[in-house]
Amino acid sequence: MSKEKLVEVKNLKTYFYTEEGVVKAVDGVDFEIYPGETLGVVGESGCGKSVTSLSIMRLVESPPGKIEAGEINFKNKDLTKLSNKEMRKIRGNDISMIFQEPMTSLNPVYTIGDQIAEAIMLHKKVKRKEAMRQAVEMLKKVGIPLPEQRVKEYPHQLSGGMRQRVMIAMALSCDPQLLIADEPTTALDVTIQAQILELMNSLKEKYGMAIMMITHDLGVIAEVSDRVAVMYAGKVIEYTDVDTLFEDPKHPYTWGLMNSIPKLDRDVDRLEAIPGSVPSPLNFPDGCKFNTRCPLAEGKCYEVEPDLEEVVKGHKVRCWRYKELEKIKQRGERIYSNGGVLG
Amino acid sequence: MAEKLLEVNNLKKYFPVKAGIIKRTVAHVKAVDDISFYVNEGETLGLVGESGCGKSTTGRTILRLLEATAGEVLFEGRDVMALNKSQLREIRRDMQIIFQDPYASLNPRMTVADIVGEPLDIHKLAKNKKDRNNKVKEILENVGLGAEYMNRYPHEFSGGQRQRIGVARALAVDPKLIIADEPVSALDVSVQAQVVNLMQDLQKEFGLTYLFIAHDLSVVKHISDRVAVMYLGKIVELADKRELFKNPIHPYTQSLLSAIPEADPKKKKDRIILKGDVPSPVDPPSGCRFHTRCPKAFDKCPIIEPEFKDYGNGHYAACHLLEE
Ligand SMILES: Nc1ncnc2c1ncn2[C@@H]1O[C@H](COP(=O)(O)OP(=O)(O)OP(=O)(O)O)[C@@H](O)[C@H]1O
Ligand SMILES: Nc1ncnc2c1ncn2[C@@H]1O[C@H](COP(=O)(O)OP(=O)(O)OP(=O)(O)O)[C@@H](O)[C@H]1O
Ligand code: SF4
Ligand SMILES: [Mg+2]
Ligand SMILES: [Mg+2]
Numbered sequence: 038m039s040k041e042k043l044v045e046v047k048n049l050k051t052y053f054y055t056e057e058g059v060v061k062a063v064d065g066v067d068f069e070i071y072p073g074e075t076l077g078v079v080g081e082s083g084c085g086k087s088v089t090s091l092s093i094m095r096l097v098e099s100p101p102g103k104i105e106a107g108e109i110n111f112k113n114k115d116l117t118k119l120s121n122k123e124m125r126k127i128r129g130n131d132i133s134m135i136f137q138e139p140m141t142s143l144n145p146v147y148t149i150g151d152q153i154a155e156a157i158m159l160h161k162k163v164k165r166k167e168a169m170r171q172a173v174e175m176l177k178k179v180g181i182p183l184p185e186q187r188v189k190e191y192p193h194q195l196s197g198g199m200r201q202r203v204m205i206a207m208a209l210s211c212d213p214q215l216l217i218a219d220e221p222t223t224a225l226d227v228t229i230q231a232q233i234l235e236l237m238n239s240l241k242e243k244y245g246m247a248i249m250m251i252t253h254d255l256g257v258i259a260e261v262s263d264r265v266a267v268m269y270a271g272k273v274i275e276y277t278d279v280d281t282l283f284e285d286p287k288h289p290y291t292w293g294l295m296n297s298i299p300k301l302d303r304d305v306d307r308l309e310a311i312p313g314s315v316p317s318p319l320n321f322p323d324g325c326k327f328n329t330r331c332p333l334a335e336g337k338c339y340e341v342e343p344d345l346e347e348v349v350k351g352h353k354v355r356c357w358r359y360k361e362l363e364k365i366k367q368r369g370e371r372i373y374s375n376g377g378v379l380g
Numbered sequence: 381m382a383e384k385l386l387e388v389n390n391l392k393k394y395f396p397v398k399a400g401i402i403k404r405t406v407a408h409v410k411a412v413d414d415i416s417f418y419v420n421e422g423e424t425l426g427l428v429g430e431s432g433c434g435k436s437t438t439g440r441t442i443l444r445l446l447e448a449t450a451g452e453v454l455f456e457g458r459d460v461m462a463l464n465k466s467q468l469r470e471i472r473r474d475m476q477i478i479f480q481d482p483y484a485s486l487n488p489r490m491t492v493a494d495i496v497g498e499p500l501d502i503h504k505l506a507k508n509k510k511d512r513n514n515k516v517k518e519i520l521e522n523v524g525l526g527a528e529y530m531n532r533y534p535h536e537f538s539g540g541q542r543q544r545i546g547v548a549r550a551l552a553v554d555p556k557l558i559i560a561d562e563p564v565s566a567l568d569v570s571v572q573a574q575v576v577n578l579m580q581d582l583q584k585e586f587g588l589t590y591l592f593i594a595h596d597l598s599v600v601k602h603i604s605d606r607v608a609v610m611y612l613g614k615i616v617e618l619a620d621k622r623e624l625f626k627n628p629i630h631p632y633t634q635s636l637l638s639a640i641p642e643a644d645p646k647k648k649k650d651r652i653i654l655k656g657d658v659p660s661p662v663d664p665p666s667g668c669r670f671h672t673r674c675p676k677a678f679d680k681c682p683i684i685e686p687e688f689k690d691y692g693n694g695h696y697a698a699c700h701l702l703e704e
Contacts, residue, residue, distance in 0.1 A: 081568040081569060081570055082568050196657045198657055226658070227430065227595075227597075227636060227639045228430065228635060228639050228653075228654045229657065230639065230641075231641075231653055232653055232654070234641070235653055255643040256640065256641030258643070259641065259642065259644055259645040259647075260641040260642075260645075280646065283644060283646075290570075293570065294569060295643065297572070297573035298569060298573070298598065299576075299599055299602035300643065301598050301601060301637075301640060301642055302642065304602075307577060307580070308573035308577055308602065309573065310570075310573035310574045310577055311573070314539070314570075315538075315568065315570075
């Protein structure tokens with residue numbers, strides 16, 4: 038890849054200092070995003086996806102949160118080192134974010150027109166009237182019917198899908214180079230999700246921005262990503278392009294995740310189930326953090342944490358025994374039981 | 381020949397919408413509006429549809445946790461709506477429900493032994509304390525939780541384990557039918573498979589019948605024998621699952637299936653993107669309820685309601701296109 042990186046996150050650590058102890062929410066995250074590309078970030082609840090994105094935006098609540106280590110290079114500036122004022126400028130102009138629950142980021146007492154116009158005025162030197170005109174224009178672009186009327190409405194008058202469109206309109210109004218979307222469709226129905234994903238794809242083509250798409254849905258990941266970072270317990274455990282990830286997952290967790298979801302186009306009698314559950318971030322195990330659930334874990338896995346290692350060009354894996362998994366896959370065997378809890 | 385365990389005929393559940401100081405009823409939410417289906421003994425019927433289409437209301441009305449507005453529910457041929465309180469309690473031994481939220485549905489102040497043992501007490505199924513203890517132990521083992529968990533409280537368990545406790549509680553009275561209302565939706569992806577596998581095992585072992593409610597079509601496809609698709613209080617299509625997923629005949633099912641993102645980047649689906657939002661169930665569209673979003677709607681659709689009919693081999697649907 039000869040293109041210049043837009044974002045490079047290196048060994049990011051964001052901790053929360055709570056009464057119960059130190060929550061290592063993000064504990065060594067590495068990835069890159071190239072201009073115009075979509076990075077998918079996937080992982081289970083609590084693995085640190087949102088905290089990673091909030092860290093990039095420098096919106097982690099502090100205290101109790103703190104970016105403990107690492108770099109977030111954006112166009113060759115380390116965002117972790119910027120002043121709050123410099124960061125505000127980046128947020129208004131270069132990076133925007135949309136959240137899972139749009140109601141939390143829309144102000145209920147202002148019309149949506151006011152809110153979008155406000156965002157436009159913040160970074161473009163235009164008068165209110167012009168900003169309002171542009172707001173209507175933006176709503177049209179995100180496919181809201183009767184935008185002249187809608188600008189006068191309040192958030193509660195809109196459906197979930199409409200609100201998410203408004204959020205996207207707002208996020209795009211500053212022409213960002215990076216759009217961070219934190220589960221933008223999780224709260225929506227599938228037919229509405231399909232509308233929003235299609236919208237995001239067409240806008241991406243038109244505006245050429247990069248997207249960081251956070252989701253726990255492997256289907257959405259397959260649909261939108263160019264490259265994927267799989268997270269587990271505060272770390273990226275696998276990182277590669279989307280085709281390779283689905284064709285040749287090398288981490289036992291990624292493999293398990295893919296086999297534990299039923300597929301629409303293939304019938305299996307039983308699902309393979311990953312045993313146990315995600316460990317608490319207050320109490321991660323020594324060694325590899327997946328060792329409490331991994332059927333391949335042995336000796337070293339319980340003692341030393343593996344690095345995120347580039348094992349094939351462009352394919353990084355954090356596992357001591359990825360070669361073992363390779364052999365098992367070649368033999369066409371399973372690594373997870375599909376016998377369920379009864380045997 | 382398969383026996384019908386549960387039969388639902390023309391079931392309706394309307395919720396009043398009240399307004400003003402004297403709380404006059406000004407309209408009705410037509411949450412479930414004239415649906416009919418049956419579930420055979422030992423099978424799993426999946427019930428899918430988008431948020432608010434009436435899936436949970438259907439489940440609750442069948443169990444009479446909500447009183448129906450109209451219609452008939454037959455369980456082993458008995459009219460559930462006509463039962464008095466004590467008869468209802470008795471029949472609820474045979475019909476159990478599992479809820480979506482494994483956090484909210486378990487009493488945080490009860491131990492696991494008491495949560496699972498309570499239905500045994502209600503239905504007087506344990507001879508004495510020791511018998512109750514043994515029974516609870518056995519049920520917990522059935523769902524993969526050892527006896528060492530008996531005296532713990534719900535908060536000490538993970539989501540998947542809590543959902544197993546919910547399953548154990550439902551199993552305690554040895555039911556015939558379990559209505560599972562989104563039993564895996566609140567769980568982490570990697571944990572869902574554990575609970576799905578468990579439910580399949582238990583079905584085999586105890587000959588259970590399931591009404592499996594969910595909005596995730598791939599999970600429903602996996603676990604069900606037949607699938608019913610709901611839209612705005614109506615069942616629009618119902619068929620054997622392979623048939624339904626391979627050959628959906630209702631335009632709503634077709635677009636719903638096309639909208640699901642599949643975990644395969646090589647697959648480029650032909651999407652049917654529906655316009656607009658789901659209309660309100662308070663004042664649903666006239667004629668066919670789907671006509672406001674249907675890509676194939678024609679003159680008849682907004683005027684006449686299509687009939688829910690069998691188009692061959694138990695493949696039911698309600699759409700005017702099919703009558704042509
Ligand atoms: N303000 C906070 N104080 C303490 N712990 C926090 C705080 N915010 C997040 N955490 C913890 O950090 C971890 C990572 O949280 P994060 O929100 O990033 O997860 P996530 O991957 O986005 O999960 P989800 O899929 O549920 O949104 C979790 O264990 C969470 O409890
Ligand atoms: N107790 C109630 N009073 C008034 N309206 C209700 C009540 N319960 C449900 N409704 C309404 O009835 C409709 C159907 O709700 P229901 O909970 O059955 O949907 P659902 O298909 O289970 O949705 P979800 O997928 O979100 O769980 C909705 O419009 C809902 O707002
Ligand atoms: S009846 Fe008409 S509007 Fe309704 S689904 Fe069929 S074609 Fe569409
Ligand atoms: Mg999150
Ligand atoms: Mg429901």
